[in-house]
Amino acid sequence: MAIRPRRSVLYMPGSNARALDKARSLPCDVVILDLEDAVAPDAKQVAREQVAAAVRQGGFGHREVVVRLNGFDTAWGHDDLAALAPTGADVILIPKVNVGADLVAAGKAIAAASAPERTAVWAMMETPLAMLNAGAIAAAAKDRSTRLTGFVMGTNDLAKETGARIVPGRAPMNAWLMTSLAAARAHGLAILDGVWNEIGDEAGFARECAEARDMGFDGKTLIHPSQIGPCNAAFSPAEKEVAWARTIIAAFDLPENAAKGAIQIEGRMVERLHAEMARKLVAIADAIAAREAA
Known part of the structure; x- marks a missing residue:
C-alpha cells in the first residue's frame, strides 16, 4: 500500500460554509468535515447538507477527506450516515467507539447505506471503555467488513470522562496514548494524536507535536489553520x-x-x-x- 502522509489533520465545522470552501486550499494533509462536536444542535441538518454537497463537489486535491458523524445513539447519527455514506468521502469517522462490536455494526450500516468500497472507517478513541478495550477495537480490523484503517485520539473527551487534566507532557494520559498506539500498530492501523487547545501558545503546541512524533503517531489533529505549518514541520523527517x-x-x-x-x-x-x-x-x-x- 502506498504511503500517505497524515501529518496535519484539520477539523472543519460542517455548519460553516466558508470553512468548508477554505479547506480546499489549506496545506494540511487531511480535512475532517465535522458534524459532531463542532456543530450546535440547531445547525446539525444544515451542516449535514453542506458537508454532503462539499464532498460531492470535490476539489480537495491531495487532501484526504474525512467526515465525522454524530454518534448512532443520537438523533442525528443515522441520518448523517444515510446522507454521507454515498458521497465518496475517503473516510467515515465514528465517534465514541467503546468496543469492537461498535465497528462491526457501523460497517454493516455503512455498506447498507451504499458507501463505495474504497470508503474506509476510522474510530475515535475518546472514552474510558475505549482505553480498556483498545486491543479488541483495533482487532476489529481483521473483519474487513468493518473497513477499519485508523484511530483518532479524542483527548478532550478523555479528559472530560476521566477527570484527567491536560497538562504539559500529558503524564495523566500517556499510558492511554501509548496503549492505543500499540493496539493500532499491532493491527496495521494509522493513528493520530488529539488536538492542542491553546491556539496562542505556539511553543506549547510545537512541544506537543514533537512529543507525539516521538511517541510514534502519524500526525496530529488540529483546530485552527495556523497550526498546520508547525505540525507539518514536526512530522516531516529532517x-x-x-x-x-x-x-x-x-x-x-x-x-x-x-x-x-x-x-x-x-x-x-x-x-x-x-x-x-x-x-x-x-x-x-x-x-x-x-x-x-x-
Whole structure:
C-alpha cells in the first residue's frame, strides 16, 4: 500500500460554509468535515447538507477527506450516515467507539447505506471503555467488513470522562496514548494524536507535536489553520534523518550484505530492522516531497 502522509489533520465545522470552501486550499494533509462536536444542535441538518454537497463537489486535491458523524445513539447519527455514506468521502469517522462490536455494526450500516468500497472507517478513541478495550477495537480490523484503517485520539473527551487534566507532557494520559498506539500498530492501523487547545501558545503546541512524533503517531489533529505549518514541520523527517536512512538502505542493498543481519556503517552497528525502518522513513519523505512539488 502506498504511503500517505497524515501529518496535519484539520477539523472543519460542517455548519460553516466558508470553512468548508477554505479547506480546499489549506496545506494540511487531511480535512475532517465535522458534524459532531463542532456543530450546535440547531445547525446539525444544515451542516449535514453542506458537508454532503462539499464532498460531492470535490476539489480537495491531495487532501484526504474525512467526515465525522454524530454518534448512532443520537438523533442525528443515522441520518448523517444515510446522507454521507454515498458521497465518496475517503473516510467515515465514528465517534465514541467503546468496543469492537461498535465497528462491526457501523460497517454493516455503512455498506447498507451504499458507501463505495474504497470508503474506509476510522474510530475515535475518546472514552474510558475505549482505553480498556483498545486491543479488541483495533482487532476489529481483521473483519474487513468493518473497513477499519485508523484511530483518532479524542483527548478532550478523555479528559472530560476521566477527570484527567491536560497538562504539559500529558503524564495523566500517556499510558492511554501509548496503549492505543500499540493496539493500532499491532493491527496495521494509522493513528493520530488529539488536538492542542491553546491556539496562542505556539511553543506549547510545537512541544506537543514533537512529543507525539516521538511517541510514534502519524500526525496530529488540529483546530485552527495556523497550526498546520508547525505540525507539518514536526512530522516531516529532517534532512539529516533522510540522508542517514538512505545510507543505511544503500549499504544493505550491496550484494555482499544481502545475507547479513547486521553490518557496520560509519562506525555504527546497524541491524536489518533499521533498514526496514529507514525504508519507511524514506517513503514518507518522498511522498511529502512529491506532494509539495505538485
